[in-house]
Amino acid sequence: MHLNKGHENKEVYIHVSNLVKKFGNFNAVDRISFSVFKGEIFGLLGPNGAGKTTTIRMLCGLLSKTDGDIKINGSSVRSEKALTNLIGLCPQENIHWDKLTCIEQLQFMGSMYNLKEDNLSDRSNELLQLLGLADKKNVLASKLSGGMKRRLNLALALVHDPSVVVLDEPEAGLDPQSRVLIRNFIKSLAVDKTIILTTHNMDEADRMADRVAIMDHGKILLIDTPENLKKSVGEGDILELRLSRQPTEKEISTIQIPGKSMKIKTDNNILFIRSAGLTDLIPVLTEKISALGIETESITLRGNTLEDVFIQLTGKNLRQ
Amino acid sequence: MKRFWRIVSKSLREQIRNYWIMILGVSMAPFFVAIYFLIIEASKPHYDILILNKDKGAVDFFGPVNYGRILCDSAVHFSMDTMSIPLSIKTANDHQQALDQLRSKQSDALIILPENFSQELIKLRYDLNAPPVKIELVGDLTDMYYMVSAIWAGEIMNAFICESSGRPYPIEVTETSLGISGTMSDFDMVVPGLLILSVIMLMFSATIAFVAEVENKTIIRLKLSKLKTIEFLSGVSVIQILLGVVSILLTLATAILLGFHFAGSIWTVLLVAILTSISIIAFSLILGAATKTVNEILVLGNFPLFLFMFFTGAAFPIEGKPMFFLMGYPVSIQGFMSPTHAISALKKVMILNMEFRDILPEIFAILILTVIYFAIGLFAFGKRHMQLK
Structure with a gap:
């Protein structure tokens, strides 16, 4: 079980152990185990095809597992019908009824979860209000913009007030304004709900998740807080210099500054330099590069990202 | 021309990869041929005719005779002798029962021989001015099986009366429709x-x-x-x-x-x-x-x-x-x-x-x-x- 330091006293709400999903001979999810605490935002980060969506589909009971166990609040998924009320899924695609208005969709889905008639209207209006769709309550879903549809998608996952909300790529395809709204809304949900989100966007995982599990090829590579994960890559910042050509190994050794601990890597004409106090060193470094007859086309100074963690773990970036 | 072949090759690939639709498309016509055969040919159409003989008989020069009964016997034998003809003729004893059989599709047509059938036939033989023998045919006039059965019934009766009377076209058929099929x-x-x-x-x-x-x-x-x-x-x-x-x-x-x-x-x-x-x-x-x-x-x-x-x-x-x-x-x-x-x-x-x-x-x-x-x-x-x- 992956439990990090400092979490021992928290209440485990979701517990996944040795979960396996095979499609023929292909292991989409390969014996993964993790725990999610009550009220936590837990991120599954990985490239497309890493097994994130398959994992959450099993978690919701939409996909049967080949092996392993999923427990939510102590009960195995699919073993009790009552579990359906515990989970709300916001799928990657916008899934709604084009010819129903926003309020009709929410009231319909609420009734599918046996919500009482008098609560149904209040709950639906409340969700529309919280997600900035109150003025669109009587508008057909087909007439909504992409961002609004995404918000409606989220509202539909929450209509029965589940204690676990599973969000599959919640910010995918959103404009910046909607992204901020959704992000703040998800954070506000984490007060009394447990949230699992999948993403291949490191920024999204970094900003939103309390803990992140990095997945690749159906396996979990590492689980920790974004801060700890980023620290695991190394101290200091990263300077990215886009050059006119790729420097040779010999040329790279001349760039090193004596007395400074620097890690230098190159990839596709980009020079990555990791070190502390890089801001002061930029003029010296560009001068050294210029002396090699290489032109510096752009300079970016940044801190560690989860992508760096992923690259360190897998040797490839998230988009590959 | 190169682009044309590219389109041909692309369409072929798409069709093959969409094989389910392709199989359905090409198998539709053969499927219907097979179904048609099963329904129409394999079930071999068969026509069932009933004869209700109301003939009371008459006295001919050699004694009493019931030509209705003779017609029924010969008609039944006609269908037995000519097995290649998909026709079976049975006699009915009761008018209402015969009508019920028509309605329930157990028979396709009903021939009713009138009470004076023998008298009319004898007249026809000896009197050149005698009117043709009246026969009643009953059935669903909109039904294909009735139509074919009616033709057979006409043929059989015509042959019998023609032979018995020595007169060409010796019958007059009146059709009685079941329900409103005649109108x-x-x-x-x-x-x-x-x-x-x-x-x-x-x-x-x-x-x-x-x-x-x-x-x-x-x-x-x-x-x-x-x-x-x-x-x-x-x-x-x-x-x-x-x-x-x-x-x-x-x-x-x-x-x-x-x-x-x-x-x-x-x-x-x-x-x-x-x-x-x-x-x-x-x-x-x-x-x-x-x-x-x-x-x-x-x-x-x-x-x-x-x-x-x-x-x-x-x-x-x-x-x-x-x-x-x-x-x-x-x-x-x-x-x-x-x-x-x-x-x-x-x-x-x-x-x-x-x-x-x-x-x-x-x-x-x-x-x-x-x-x-x-x-x-x-x-x-x-x-x-x-x-x-």
Whole structure:
């Protein structure tokens, strides 16, 4: 079980152990185990095809597992019908009824979860209000913009007030304004709900998740807080210099500054330099590069990202 | 030219990779040839004629004689001697019983020999000015089997009387129609079929209503809510049944406004049409289970559509001979399609002026098929679209 330091006293709400999903001979999810605490935002980060969506589909009971166990609040998924009320899924695609208005969709889905008639209207209006769709309550879903549809998608996952909300790529395809709204809304949900989100966007995982599990090829590579994960890559910042050509190994050794601990890597004409106090060193470094007859086309100074963690773990970036 | 070949190669690749649609497309015509053979050729049409002999006999120069009885015997032997002719002739003892056999399709035509048949035949032999012998033929004048049987009946009687009297064309046939079959216009005859056709067409809208949730993936939300398959399917079905009722009422109203007239009770007609629409919607579940998109429905749906249209009698009259009789009710290959029974019931009510109790076998057949369709559809739809993968 992956439990990090400092979490021992928290209440485990979701517990996944040795979960396996095979499609023929292909292991989409390969014996993964993790725990999610009550009220936590837990991120599954990985490239497309890493097994994130398959994992959450099993978690919701939409996909049967080949092996392993999923427990939510102590009960195995699919073993009790009552579990359906515990989970709300916001799928990657916008899934709604084009010819129903926003309020009709929410009231319909609420009734599918046996919500009482008098609560149904209040709950639906409340969700529309919280997600900035109150003025669109009587508008057909087909007439909504992409961002609004995404918000409606989220509202539909929450209509029965589940204690676990599973969000599959919640910010995918959103404009910046909607992204901020959704992000703040998800954070506000984490007060009394447990949230699992999948993403291949490191920024999204970094900003939103309390803990992140990095997945690749159906396996979990590492689980920790974004801060700890980023620290695991190394101290200091990263300077990215886009050059006119790729420097040779010999040329790279001349760039090193004596007395400074620097890690230098190159990839596709980009020079990555990791070190502390890089801001002061930029003029010296560009001068050294210029002396090699290489032109510096752009300079970016940044801190560690989860992508760096992923690259360190897998040797490839998230988009590959 | 290069671009042309690129298009050819791309289209070929797409077709091959879309092999399911391709197989359906090319197999449709052979499928119907096979079905046609099974229904029409393999069941071998057979014509059943009844003779009711009312002849009281007469005294000829050699003594008393009953030419009616002689005709019956020779006619029965005619059908036995000529096995290659798909005809069987039986004698009837009772008028009402004979009419019931006609109505229940156990016979196709009834020949009634009059009481003075022997007297008339003797007159014909000795008196050159004697009128032809009058024979009555009874049947459903709109029925194809009656038409063929009537020709055979005329031939047999003509041959017998001609030989007995030595006169050419010695008979005068009067036809008595069952119900209103003798006074029906072409329009009146096609309306029952069109009524059922309007019900058959519901198959597409009903299947689309079921499969739309799958195609739009909204079924995921419904599955997550753990809605039961039966709740979902019956909920969607109710609206489709209502649409079916509206369609039936509109079809009937249009036909009546345009001069359609029929015998029997309109309520019985409506009951049959509504039960058939429920049965077609139940069938749509099977089609829905086999498809995932509207495009697939349009390709695959053509198979049952053509079967229902052309092999149940909805689009044009077609009848396969019964494989067997179940408690007096004929069961043919087409009997596995509910519209066959609906057409049969509507013909009985609207053409033959029969009562509700006369169509009870058809009603039971439609109900049984509906239950079978629904059970298969419910199981298959649930398995394909509502279960965990």
